[in-house]
Amino acid sequence: MTRVCAHVLVVDDDETVRDVVGRYLGAAGHEVALVGDGPAALRAARESPPDVVVLDLMLPGLGGLEVCRVLRAEGDLPIVMLTALGEEDDRLLGLELGADDYVTKPFSPRELVLRIGSILRRTGTLAASPVLTDGALRVDPAGREATLDGVALALTTREFDLLAFLLAHPGQAFTREELLSQVWGWEFGDRSTVTVHVRRLREKVEADPTAPRRIATIWGTGYRYDREG
Structure with missing residues (x-):
């Protein structure tokens, strides 16, 4: 069973953004709640207090800055703001209101997960x-x-991330597309990138890279980490 690290509330009126961020956070082991407007954000935060909030500034019903102001007045809840490139003044105001960090759109979901973990x-x-x-x-x-x-x-860096990810999920087969998404944070990309990194890893962790025992190729699927013994 996946270990739940924290409860994260994601607030964004863009359903696609909510879905992508939610999937990445879920894959990182977090429990995720998704809402699409300011009033719903406040209700969700009060009904099931999260450990951290990912908050878009441009929200219907109640703007992100006001949501940030209310949440900060009610407690010391960590807040990561999502802002557009042209919202520098709002971003600075959000930080002054007590937001802990901000990520500028368009952003890498993987980077956001790392910021939240930090x-x-x-x-x-x-x-x-x-x-x-x-x-x-x-x-x-x-x-x-x-x-x-x-x-x-x-x-x-990528070799380390790939090894750590595979070792954390022994016995589970992943496609190259899944590894691109989980390790690189890419929704699209050249699958040969994964192939090359797997080959390099095998040269460093396998006794015989031509007959790998740890990082197995699952034909028609991708790769699987097999623990010794």
Whole structure:
């Protein structure tokens, strides 16, 4: 079962944005509530207090700045604002009202998830990611360090993210499209990017990269991480 890290309230009048952000947060292990206007945001926050709010500034019924003002007056709830490029004055006002961070549209859903995780760790809501192990392989997501037989692995940022993701989901097969979405934060992209990174990872974590035992190819699907033993 997926570990629920935090309860996140997402407020945006764009159904597509709500859906995408909700899916990414859910994949990261968070419990997500989605609403589309200001009054609904206040009701949801009062009925089931979230750990953090993702708040669009342009909302029907009650604007995001007013929602931010009310929420901040009622408690010390972390707020991440979503703003358009031309809303600099509103963005600054939102920060002055107590918003913790902002993300400018168009934005990377993966970046938003990382920002939320950072805020939750600072507030003590989200525990640091556990160290992942598989035999002599050790991956520390919080410290961004991976070792094999006690020797540090020279991994690029994406190689590390891919290894940590696969190791966190042993026995589960993922398509290249799913890995592009979950690891790269891309809804569209060249699937060969995943193929190349898997090949490079195998060269670093497999005893014999030509006969991989950890990162298995599932023909017709994609890849699966198989733990030792």
